[in-house]
Structures are given as C-alpha cells and as structure tokens.
Amino acid sequence: MMSHPKLAHVLAGLLASPFLSCLVTATIAVTCSNLLPRELQYSVTRLFEFPDTTFVENIAIRRNGHILMTTFDRGRVYSIDPSEQPSPQARLAAALPDANAVTGIAEISPDVFIVIGGELNQRAMRFDPQSLRAFRLDFTSGELAAVVKTVARMPEELGITMLNGVTAVITSENRGVVLAADSEKGRIVLIDTSTGAVEVVIQDDMLGPGAGAWIPLGVNGIRVSRSSTDSAHNDTTYLYFTNSARHMIGRISIDTGGHMLGAVEHLASTSHHQFPDDLAVEGETGMSYLAIHPDLILGVTSDGMQEILVQGLFEPSSIALDPLTSNMYVVTGGSAARERMQGRNGGTGGQLLLITPVGGGHICSARPLTSG
Template sequence: MSGQPSSRELYAFNEGKTFVSNIAVRTDGTLLLSTFENGRLYSLDPRADTPKVELVAEFPGANAISSVVANSPDTFTVVGGDHRPYRYELGSMKVWTVFFPGPGQPAVVKTVAEVPDTEMLNGIDSLPSQPHVVLGADSVKGRIFRINTITGAVDVAFSDPALEQDTAIPIGVNGIRVFGPHLYFANSAKGYFGRVPIGPDGSKTGDIEIIARSPETVSQSTSYDDFSVAQPAGGNPTAYITAHTNKVYSIDLVTGEQKLFFGGGDSTVLKRPTSVAVANDGKSIFVTTAGFEVMGGPAKGQVVEIPI
C-alpha cells in the first residue's frame, strides 16, 4: 500500500498444513519458528539467498507449539500440547527446553515441566533477572503462569480481569513481552494492548494500564495477536503488533500513539499474521503468519521481513 515500507517474503510453507505461531531470533540471526498443525520447531536463515527451513525438533504428545523464547544464546523454551480449536486438551500442556550444543550437532530437547491446570499457554517470555524463569499467558482464564525451567516449579504469578477472554473470541491475553519494569500484553478478545508493572520475580506490583485499543470492532478477523518491542536509536520504544486479517500496527510505548504500519485494506502480503520478532540489528522485523487465505482453508504459514 502507498506510503508503507517494502517487504520481502523469506519463506512460505507449501504443504498446506503449517500454521506458524511464534518466532524467536538467535544471536547468530537465525530464526526459530514454532508451528501448529504438526507441532514442530524449525530454523530459518534469513540471510540465505533462498531461505529454507530446517527441522530442529518435534515434541512428543504435542501437535502444536504455541511459543518459543530465549533463555540464553543457546537455550530456548517452548510450550505446547494437544491442540483443539481455541484450546488445548486439559492436562496436555508441557514445557520443554531446546539446547543447541554447537554447529552440526542436533538440538537437545528436555521436558522440564507440565502445566495441568490450564487449557492454554500462549505467549511466553523470560525474566531478564532470571532468564531460566518463564512467564506464560493463560488465554482462557486470564492468568500469568511462572515456570522455572531448571526446577520445573510452576505457579501463577498473578491474574487480572483485564487479561480474561470476552464474548468476541475465546482468546484473552495472547502475546506478552517483558520490557523495562513492565510486562506488556495483548488481549485478543477485548482488543487491549496494555502493561502492568512487575517485580524481578514476575509478580504484579501495580495496576494494569491500557495503552491502546484495537481501532476496529473486535472479531476473529480484526483481533490483536502477538507483538515485539523495538528500541530505535533516538526514538521512543515501539511495539509492533499483528492484527488479523492482514495488518501490523505500531504503538508508541511513551505516547500511546497507534498507527497502521503495514498491510490493511486489500493487501494480501500477510496472510493472517501471528507474531513479530525484531532483527538483531534493530533495522527490520520478521512477521510470521498462519497462512490462511480464508479461515478454515489450507495453512501455508509465511515469514516476511519488513524494514522499520
């Protein structure tokens, strides 16, 4: 669309069943992609002349991996389970670590925790002061779980009505990111983008603040999904948040100003975007998609790079 940045599709799955749910960037610039439908973790080198995915790991008992996040340069946490429409089978949610021992060596997968008391762990992020501790969004009951990937301990860090689902769609708190002293979050059903102050252990230390709201009436075709935060040189920190069916919004974390950054209208570049990761150099974002031309159709998930 006129006035929008250019974009480059790095990769699109072609078998018609791969919904890319989440993305993380390794220190070497390689992307990690978590998927629904087949519950696999893939890697993709965006610098290759013709980027191709490589299978990193599969996870026993999981047909969907909702999120992936770094604990260290070589260790990542993923969560997933037995996925059903808008839910996971109760008792199926598990947490794994994926360790990359070195070039040419296969990743080592370890089950570190089970989370039986939830039907969904969605977005996750690690705590800066304790990167082996991961916060996970319960999209059904509006809770933030706290998971220690070393000890396997799991508890609820906090809950809040602003994180709960609503009547529009059955997904409440979705993407989460720790940035500065706050946990930022998107609530898909309520159309909220907000933040809450947290302590070093992820506990809530103040009230939730709503920074922006979806500019459209919330539905399955317009809802916020996941996001990431960029810190431009000389500028305010900015969240780049995906919204169905084809949009990425930018939200200034200082002023709260929200703009349509990419897509919208009749654009077909992004086919139901799901998540965002900021490139290591801070000059672009990587956007993943479910790859649906229409809801319920074949899932041919994409990875698209957009300069910021």
C-alpha cells in the same frame, strides 16, 4: 495465538485481503526517540512460504541470525537462515514428543529457548491439560537440530488449558524463569525451568477474554521490556501484553520475579474486526509492534498513539525485531486458513516475511534485556 479453526468462528464474514504489495506506505506520528514524524515506506519481502497449510504461530531470532518458527504442524519447530541463497528453506529444528502444536517461544540464555507445546484441540482452542508442557530447546552444540527436554508440566490443580505467549524474566536471580499467558483464564503463569515449579503470579480481569467474548482468548502475546518512559529516564520493567478478545494492548509494571507492582495500563484499542496476536517491544522507548488479524502490522507508542505500518498480509501471527539491523521479521498463518473459513480449498501456507523501512526511515531495533 490466533489459529485458523478459531478464526473460523470470528472472521468468517471478513473479506480476503489482496496479496501483500511490494511497497506499503504509512504515516508515523511518533515512533522512537530518534525518528521524527514523517512518511515512511516499508519493503515487504516473502522469504519463505510453506507449500501446505502449515500455520506458523510464533517466531524467535537466534544469535546466528537464523529464524525459529513454532507451528501447529505435529509439534514441530522450524529453522530458516534468511540469508540462504538462492532462496531460504525451512528445516526441522525440533519435534516435540506427544504434541501436535507449539505456541510461545522465548530465549532464556544464548541459544537456549523455552517453548510451550501439547495436544491442542484446535476447534475448542484448548490443550489436553495432561499434555501441556514447557520444553527446552538447546542449540548450543552447533547442530541444526536442538536437544529437546521437558522442563515443566502444568499442575492439574491450576486448571491450565491454554498457554500462549511466553517471555523470559532475565535477571541475575531469576535465570531460566519465564512468564506464560493463560489466555482462557486471564492469568500470567510463572514457570521456573530449572526446578519445574509453576505458579500463577498475575490475575486480572483485563487479561481475560471478558463475558460474552466471541473467542476464548484473552491475554495472548506477552513481552517483558525495560522502558525509559518517564521524565527522569528511569528504567521500569513492564510486562506488555495483547488481549485478542478485548482488542487491546496494555502493560503492567512488574518486579524481578514477575509480580505486579501497579495496575494494568490500557495503552490502545483496535477495532472490533481486528484481533491482536503476538507483539514485539522496543526496549528503550516502549514502542510496540503488533501482529493484527486478519492482515496488518500496527505500531503503538508508550503513550498509546498508534498507526498502521503494513497492510495486506495473510493472518500475521508474530513479530521479531532484528537487534542488529532496522528490520522486522513477521510470520503468518497464510491464506489457506482464510480460504477454509469461507468454505473454499486452496490458498498459501504460513509465511516468513522480511519488512524493511526504505526512504531514509527505520524500525526501532530491540535492545536486549540485560541481566542484573
């Protein structure tokens, strides 16, 4: 999560990027197993833009293809049908009680999602600990609006003030269990949404922001993925993560309960002017796609090779790979956040973008994480 108040402390000196172009070119060294090195072009289409200064924080794709977006807009989650004509519109899907911000989102069963929300002090980038909760959004009734239920509160003794990215641990014995990123303290928290139990399962220095960090956010986006990355093509379950303050992406081998099986692997670093937010991971190969503040999408292979895929965006915050196509959806904070950083008014609100490879290439689509 990289919100506009926090960015004011970090990116105030950065120049505004030009508005996204219709066609962006990037050279990919290696992406996925069936994509040879070649020059690819990406078509970037703006599907929706908030008319105000709403910051879009995270994204998930429903089974019907509709897009869910979490925001810093009064605890609201919005839904967009990207195929709607003549133009897609954002509609309210959920409003969390006693919350002004919603961060991570993860699907735990068909059309049932877990989100994190509460009362966020955006200047300090900390939640009121007593307000911080995990909510279940149930869309199984077929209605546009979800049935909202609180499923867990954060125990006071854990001292959690910033839960960020969320990912599901979907196995036969752990249905309803999610992992959440404790960005300030460098921890991974397990939340059992069936019982409400909360515990710290991973803590490592590489997950924290580090001493003297410009921003108080270490581990940010997280994704559980099964990757066949060894010579024997054995599946290993990894927790992929970004660390905003350390400008890096890494991964940790985990068991079915979310506990560490090995040391943290450092995959790649960005420049000190680039701040990784959320990410998407292609299951078969471990190819990662990172939303990088202030303006780009970065591709990183499982062996650490990286390439800029798209530039010129306005504060990209999260990415979702469409499992049925070769498309990528990206949400942004919008240019209004950047204008405020530089003491100006105006700018655009958060956006939903469709990124499509053209010219014969493709983005690797996500393989759903199956139970078992």
